[in-house]
Amino acid sequence: MKETTLKQIAETLGISITTVSKALKNYPDVSAKTRNAVLELAKNLHYTPNSFAVNLRTKESRTIGLIIPEVVHHFFSNVINGIIAEAEKHGYLVIILQSNESMELEKKQVELLLNKRVDGIIISLSNESNGDEHIKEIMRREIPFVQFDKIAKLIPSSKVIINDQKAAFEATEHLIKKGCRKIAHIRGPVNPQNAIDRFLGYKKALEQYQIPFDSKLVYTCQNVTFEEGKTFAKQILEEHPDVDGLFVITDLVAVGVLAHFNEVNIAIPEQVKIIGFSNWFMSQVITPKLSTVDQPSYEMGLKAFELLLEEMNARKDGKPFVARTVELLTKIIERDSSK
Amino acid sequence: MKETTLKQIAETLGISITTVSKALKNYPDVSAKTRNAVLELAKNLHYTPNSFAVNLRTKESRTIGLIIPEVVHHFFSNVINGIIAEAEKHGYLVIILQSNESMELEKKQVELLLNKRVDGIIISLSNESNGDEHIKEIMRREIPFVQFDKIAKLIPSSKVIINDQKAAFEATEHLIKKGCRKIAHIRGPVNPQNAIDRFLGYKKALEQYQIPFDSKLVYTCQNVTFEEGKTFAKQILEEHPDVDGLFVITDLVAVGVLAHFNEVNIAIPEQVKIIGFSNWFMSQVITPKLSTVDQPSYEMGLKAFELLLEEMNARKDGKPFVARTVELLTKIIERDSSK
DNA sequence: ATATATATCGAAAACGTTTTCGAAAACACC
């Protein structure tokens, strides 16, 4: 029941371990005869190289690490999908860790991956995190490293992002063009770059169309949940019953808003028009169907791995590597909630 | 920029590698003085053991493999969540692979994981798969192995399941008790055990309440998608306009059904009552809210890892190991679609 | 025949750790 090794093959064939290894790896300096003998015996014994030994020798494991805030999340699970698909295509496996939006956990997990000596790391920062020591440590060790979506701008790694500010601008503009004049914004938490950028985009759109900005109309999520959407919907109705437009940080929260509005019979889109962000699946299923900003999640994962692969290959060949930032395009999707 | 090794520490301290190793692992046969010297130097040099070498020496990697049909799936992403949370707690990392419901891919991925020499494997079978050679190979090699949800009954590994037949029975019974007398069933694909069991549960409930079973009322999914739900909804209305109850293999498809019924203004639950399966998040968000069967997905992941850990530990200690099957409880959730 | 080129092989080092086992040193006791 023992695993087959090069040694065993060598001994039964009466040749050296070296030759067996070379035969299996198609080195030119082994005769066709011995090569065939080795290949056949290896096949019969179901030989597969011991990856632990290969890792030690070659100093790489063909495994990368991925840290994301939440697995159960339409956007992130699509990204995961893109990453593992592309990674598998290139012979890499993916270890997935979840930071639960906690900086402390994220720190531990970076450490775990570094100790594990993965060949590269892809990360989307937790809301609490922003280019802290553990992220810098990755750069210091020169581990191939890609950030996506929630990034630390100042860390000079490769990045895959969308233009959050532009997308938010367009979403807000969409509401304005539909006739909204008093537009509230439910924004994400204070820290994450994309929440900030989306807020700025919202503000910029108001400016451009000469609608006065009112900070009272901006509500800030803590946990970015369905329940928060419901709560804010209620609060908005109480504090600003004349709001006629609403741009929400993400569909999950927007759906919470819709749920509450439905409960209290607010007419949508007649009284209030709503647009979300990220194009979650359920947004096309809810009544009324939610307008949103489409974000190419699968493609983001794919690109993130591509960039990582670039860096891994460059470093292997000792070539200089310059970080790249890829910006993917978003698209306004108009549905019933803003008609 | 080189990594610190035991050798370096040993040389700068003028002692042997052996002693350094022992000091770091708290062996009793090293004096307090040398131990402290080692510990301090190790800390200063940021020493972390080279996991590749440790893997080779100890023959374990503290990494497990997980193969699931689809990452972007409410049920499965919750399971992933449970598994990686529990694994991390016990110092294990998780490599995730996705079979895309393809047996061919699943086969390749099992091979990948075996070659990688993971310490254990957790799997939920693809629809095309059912205890074929690649699964048997895992057992043959005596790799710790747990199946969950979509299992091959005849493979004697540990398993985490729900009682699909009983749950389906209860779902159907629920419709009957609400007054339904002509109940259709949209079932899953032909192969998977849980689709079969749910179908059997449906049939059994009809029998028990003396409602004649009619195979014309059973529709079989190919891909288990939202679109399929819409298609079947249309088909059912055409072929059996007097259907008054509908039990659907999973919420995603049931939501598709609801979407079509909403479009053509079928009154739900008045004309047709519907119940789904798995309690997807969106089911409480759609109008009308979908009744369903709650399935403890996170807990399934957690239990799956627990069982795997049991086997990994037993095998490490050379103890005999007997596979266990854990059955988790389901619960009918009554919402508006079956009121 | 000699010299040169080519084809085929294997010894050995290296990757960095863990663990066994024996040796040396220190201590205790009478």
Added chain:
DNA sequence: GGTGTTTTCGAAAACGTTTTCGATATATAT
């Protein structure tokens, strides 16, 4: 000062692979 015990250390093997480099052996050319 001899004997026995305990403490502390290190040599060496082992895990299984990859790769360098030198050694043969064979073929080619002069």
